[in-house]
Amino acid sequence: MIGQHLEISVLAILILTLSALGIAFTPLSFLLMVILPYAAFVIFIGGFIYRVVKWAKAPVPFRITTTCGQQSSLPWIKSAPLESPSTVWGVIGRMALEVFLFRSLFRNTDVAIVGQRPVYGSAKWLWFFGLLFHWSMLVIVLRHLRFFIEPIAPWIKGLSAIDGFFEIGVPTLYLSDLTVLAGLTFLFLRRMAVPRLRYISLVTDYFALLLLLGIVTTGLLMKHFFPADLLHVKNLALGWVTFAPAAPKGVGTVFYIHLSFVFTLFVWFPFSKLMHMGGIFLSPTRNLANDNRMKRHLNPWNAPVKVHTYEEYEDEFREKMKLAGLPLEKE
C-alpha cells in the first residue's frame, strides 16, 4: 500500500500525458484549446471560493491562539508582538511572516537518540526548499501573465529581466525555473527517502508534486529543447481573455501536454490539499490575537449547560459546613 500510493500517482501522470498526446493529434484539441480553459478556470475559481466560504462560514467558538512568545502583560515585561500578538497589527505581522516566510516551518528541528539522550538538530532544509519552491512558483505564474496582457506590463518585463539576470544560454534560462525544479525535486525525494514520510504519504501527496514537476518540465522542454511558437501561444492566450478563442496550429506536442497538466491542476486544486493556500489565512491558532483576557470572545452557539449551583452545593454539605464553622447562605 505504501508503494502503491507512489505507483498510482505515477500512473495517473502517465495517463494524463497519454491523454494529452491523444488529444494533440485528434480534433479533440479544439476541446483542449477552446472549451477546457474556461471550464478549468471556472472550476478553479468557483471551487476555491466554495472551499474558503465553507471554512469561513464555520464559526470560531473559542479564541485558541497558539502563543509562541511572551504575552503582553505588565508594561515592563517585553512582549513578543509577532509571536504572541495582542493587537490586530501584531496578528497581521504574524500572518505575513507565516505566509511570506513560513515562520513556523523555520523552527523545524530533527531529533535523534545519541548517547541514550534525544538530541535536537537544526533542520531548515524543508523550510528552505519549501520557500524556494513557493516563491519560484509565484514568480513563474506572474511571468506567465505576459501571455495574457498586451502590451506586456512593465512590471512583468522587469520581473522577467531580474529572473533572467544571469543570461545563461539562449533563450535565457530563468532562475526561477531552476529553483522551482530544485524545490520540487527536494520535496519529492524527501517524501520518498524519509521512511516516516513515506509511511504517511498518500496518492495525493505524490500526485501534487509529480503534476507540478510535469508542468515545470514540459515548460522547460518547450523553452529550451522543443521550442513552441510563442506568437501562437500568445495569440491563443489573448484569444481566451478576449473570449475569442481559436485553436492554433504548430504550437507543438509538448505544449499540449503542458496545457493538459495545467488544466488538471486547475480543476484538481480546489478539492485537494493544495487548498492550504487559502486555508492558512483562516487558521485559528495563528490568525487570532492573544488578547483573551483583554476582550471577550463570543461564541455564537454558546448554549446553557447543566451546572452545579452553589445552592445545590450548600444544600448537600450544609451540616458539614456548619460543623466546620463555614459561613452559610441559609442556616
Add this chain to the structure above:
Amino acid sequence: MASAKTPKPDELIAIRYAPPETPWMETPTVFRPGTWSYSGGAKSLTALGLPNPRAWQPSDADWKLPENWKEIILEGMRERLEKYRSFRLFMELCVRCGACADKCHFYIGSGDPKNMPVLRAELLRSVYRRYFTASGKRFGKLAGARDLTIDVLKEWFYYFYQCTECRRCSVFCPYGIDQAEITMMGRELLNLVGCNINWVMEPVANCFRTGNHLGIQPGGVKDMLEFMADDIADRTGVRVELPLNKKGADILFVTPSGDYFADPGTYTCMGYMMLFHEIGLNYTFSTYASDGGNFGLFTSHEMIKRLNAKIYAEAKRLGVKWILGGECGHMWRVLHQYMETMNGPADFLEEPVSPITGTRFENARSTKMVHIAEFTADLIRNGKLKLDPSRNDAYRVTFHDSCNPARAMGLFEEPRYIIQHACNHFHEMAEDTIREKTLCCGGGAGLGNDENMEMRMRGGMPRAMAVKQVKEKHGVNRLACMCAIDRATLTSLMDYWVPGVTVTGVHELLANALVMKGEKERTTDLRGEPLEGKAADETL
C-alpha cells in the same frame, strides 16, 4: 488487572524511529499493559449524566457499545464540523509535510508512528474523508479514507489517550494545525459512546459535586489549609490567617486542588498563604470554587463549561472585586482561552488592580482574573517584598515551562523574574526544550495515572533528559514549575530518569526567600529541610 512492570530506563531509551513494515491502516492496535488508562467508572458517568455507563476495560474484546454507536459518532462528527472552524480546517488543511512528526514527546519517547501528530490526526481524518468527502467516498483507501469500525474506534481511544494536548506540534506546523484540538474532538466523540478513562472521569464527577477534582468536602478543605497554616507557624513563627468563603473579600483566590492535597503542591500553597499574609491581602479561598483545574478540558467543551461555571458564580456570590489564580497549567488554558467566552461576561467584577502596588492588570481587564505569577512579579518589581534568596542556596534551580501557560498564554517571563529574585542559582535548560518549545511532563490531559506508567515515562523522557543535562552541567537539583499536574507527574519522572532532582512550585521558592514581619530566624525551608549554611553553623 495486575499493574504492568515498567521497563528499566536503559531498556526504555532503546527507541527505534523506523516505521513498521505494515501500512498504518493495517497495523493493529495492541493494548499493551503500561501504555493505556483504565476505563471511566460507571458511577462517575451516571453522576454526570453521560452516556453509556457500564463496566468495561479497554483490554476487553467487547466494549459494550450502544448498537448504533457508528451513527452516534458520525453524527457527532457532522455536528462538530459545523460548530468548529478549527475542526473542519484541521481535517482538510494538512499537507503531510511531517514537520510535526518528531516534535511530539510521545513519538520521541516511543517511536510509534501513530504518535506522530500528523498520523494521530490521520486516524480521525481517514474517517472524515470516508464519510464527508466525495473523493473518500469514491476512492476509499487510495484517498486516505477508511471505514469506521470497532478497531478504528479502539485505535482512536488508544492514541487520543496518548496525547497530552500540549500543543507543541502546533508551534511547528506551518498552518498552525493543533493536535490538541483534534484530540479534544476525538475524545468528545469517544465520550458520546461512553469511552473515556477513569483518571479523567472520576475527577470530573468529583469536581462537579464538591468543587474540586479530589472530592474534598468543605470541612476537608478547611482542615488541610489549617494543617498548612500550622506548618507555616512551625517553620516561620508566623501564624497566617485562613479566609474561607469570606464575603467582602477583595479577591477570590482559586488554585488547583492538587495544591492543598499532596506534596510538593502543598508547599506551593503554603507559599501563597505566606505571601498573602505578608502583604495583608484581603482575599478568600472558596470551598465551592475549590479547584481552578478543569478536567472537562480532557472530556468535552460542554464539560469545561459545566465545571468552570462555579468560578464566576462564586465571585459574584462573595462579592469580590476580581479573581486571582494559582499555579496551574491546564487550568490556565481554561481561564485564559475559554472561561469568559463560556461563562462570561464578567461585568459584575472590577478591572483588576493590585491593592498593594496600584498596578492595573490591563491584560486581564475583561476576564478579571490575574495569574499569581503576574501578581507576584509586579509586587517584586515595585519593591513590596523583602526577599533573601540565599535561603534557597541549597537549590540549583531550573524551570520547566508548563505546556498550557507556555503555548496557550505566553507566560514566560513572569515566573522567571520571580525565580531569579528568589534564588541565586538558576539555570535554563536547552533552548529547544523550553518556552514555546517546552516538552510535556508526559502525564497531562488525564494521563498521569499509575497504570499508564510506561507511556508516561516514555512521553516525559525528552523533558527528563533536558533536566539531566543541566543536572550534569550545573548540578541542578530542583525543577521548578507552575502546574499542579507537573508537580505530581514530574516527581515520578525525575525519580525514574533523573534521581536526585526534586520538583517545586515557584511560590514555594518565593516563600522560602520571603522575609516576613515578625518571623523567627528560619533554620529550615518550607519542607523542614535545613537551610544551607545553617546546619553547618550549628555543628561549629
